[in-house]
Amino acid sequence: MLEILNEWDNASKEWIKSLEFNQLRTNILIPETLKMLGDIKGKRLLDLGCGEGGYSRLFSNKGAIVVGVDFSENLINEALRQNQNNEIKYYVRDACSLEGIGDGNFDFIVSAMCLMVIEDIESAVNEAYRVLKSGGVFLISILHPCFGFEDYFKEGPYQEFLSEHFGEPITFWHNTLSNIINCILNTGFNLKALNEPLLSDNDSKIPKILFLKFIK
Ligand SMILES: C[S@@+](CC[C@H](N)C(=O)[O-])C[C@H]1O[C@@H](n2cnc3c(N)ncnc32)[C@H](O)[C@@H]1O
Numbered sequence: 001m002l003e004i005l006n007e008w009d010n011a012s013k014e015w016i017k018s019l020e021f022n023q024l025r026t027n028i029l030i031p032e033t034l035k036m037l038g039d040i041k042g043k044r045l046l047d048l049g050c051g052e053g054g055y056s057r058l059f060s061n062k063g064a065i066v067v068g069v070d071f072s073e074n075l076i077n078e079a080l081r082q083n084q085n086n087e088i089k090y091y092v093r094d095a096c097s098l099e100g101i102g103d104g105n106f107d108f109i110v111s112a113m114c115l116m117v118i119e120d121i122e123s124a125v126n127e128a129y130r131v132l133k134s135g136g137v138f139l140i141s142i143l144h145p146c147f148g149f150e151d152y153f154k155e156g157p158y159q160e161f162l163s164e165h166f167g168e169p170i171t172f173w174h175n176t177l178s179n180i181i182n183c184i185l186n187t188g189f190n191l192k193a194l195n196e197p198l199l200s201d202n203d204s205k206i207p208k209i210l211f212l213k214f215i216k
Helices: 002-021 023-037 054-061 073-081 121-131 177-187
Strands: 044-048 065-070 089-092 106-112 132-143 156-160 170-174 190-195 209-215
Touching (some): 023 054, 044 054, 054 065, 054 106, 065 073, 073 089, 121 132, 121 177, 177 190
Parallel strands (some): 044 065, 044 106, 106 132
16 A cells, blocks of 8 residues: 555656646546536535545535545645635545544545555445445546456556656556446445446547446
8 A cells, every 4th residue: 555655646746747738637537527426516525536636626616515535645735735715625545544534424425537546445435435425426437447458357456657757657456347336336335327438539449437426
């Protein structure tokens, strides 16, 4: 865990810089996330693995009461720096152990492009279940797990450069689609919707991103 935390802390500057050019996030991930969430005005929302807080600020601008957590202190510091009205609460936390956050606290939890970099997704999902209200929404986006692997059934870590601008690779965790979904269903969540958005890139014949929406 410490090694992966160091990877994100070390990559934090490059990650923040890369967001300026991240078309996937701007043109696909964010609009699809907002569409799948629906009305969040006045609702309590946890941004799980919030990074530098880009999504958190957006949710706050849409009227949600937002808490962002990430295990990278460097990324949380950047989120705090950009938290101009101090409206968003940010905490350095491991998603697998959300100490200090009470049970049934949130109407929505969004985990944007985070679960596929967590080794112990079972603990993270258990914590999400604990802090979500009954009837609350858990929205996940991940790299689609069904494509791009030579051996789809071989689960475990692999390393990848986030883009050519990064000096060091980041550790990702591959899990099969059934293991991801069954892990979340076994916690007690109900699957409400799946979404494999079409990328604007006309050459793409396979989905790159998978959204999963669950209800507690
Ligand atoms: C691909 S980035 C996504 C950040 C943000 N959600 C976004 O889309 O801009 C993945 C994030 O997950 C965070 N992360 C990875 N493992 C984590 C863990 N165990 N607990 C909390 N955050 C974690 C990283 O620090 C990083 O900010």
